[in-house]
Amino acid sequence: MISSITKSKIPIDFSYVLKTSQLEEILGRENIITDVTLEYWKPQIIGSIFEVHYWLPNENNPFNRLYIRAGAILKKDVYNAREGLQKExxxxFVKWIKNIEQLEKSSPLNTERLFSGYYRNNKVFIVKD
Structure with a gap:
């Protein structure tokens, strides 16, 4: 479930790669139960199209949550980037979060984590921990 969405204005020659409806469909279809905050942004790192921070409960939030930043890239690259986002x-991301959600709360593997998708030179790259 997406609990919050923030969408910043971007220059006219840029476009966001992720569509909110696309993420909502995946979260629902895959029964992902972790709360999601979604922020659309123009990343400082060129080509960052999908960045996910997995956060554990703390004194301000009593539940696990995902902070997702959906990046913008030049419009000329958005078609290929969307295809890579969808297919790769x-x-x-679904495999990554499903593995995390299956962990016991007390597991030493249940830690804060980062998942990132980048688009460079007509290819997508994934970095995760």
Whole structure:
């Protein structure tokens, strides 16, 4: 479930790669139960199209949550980037979060984590921990 969405204005020659409806559909279809905050942004790192921070409960929030930043890239690259996001990045994200959600709360593997998808030179790249 997406609990919050923030969308910043971007220059006219840029476009966001992720569509909110696309993320909502995946979260629902895959029964991902972790709360999501979604922020659309123009990243400082060129080509960052999908960045996910997995956060554990703390004194301000009593539950696990995902902070997702959806990046913008030049419009000329958005078609290829969306294809890579759909075919490679989002399926890997689903596997990644499903593995985390299956962990016991007390597991030493249940830690804060980062998942990132990048688009460079007409290819997508994934970095995760």
């Amino acid at each position: 990045v989002l399926p890997e």
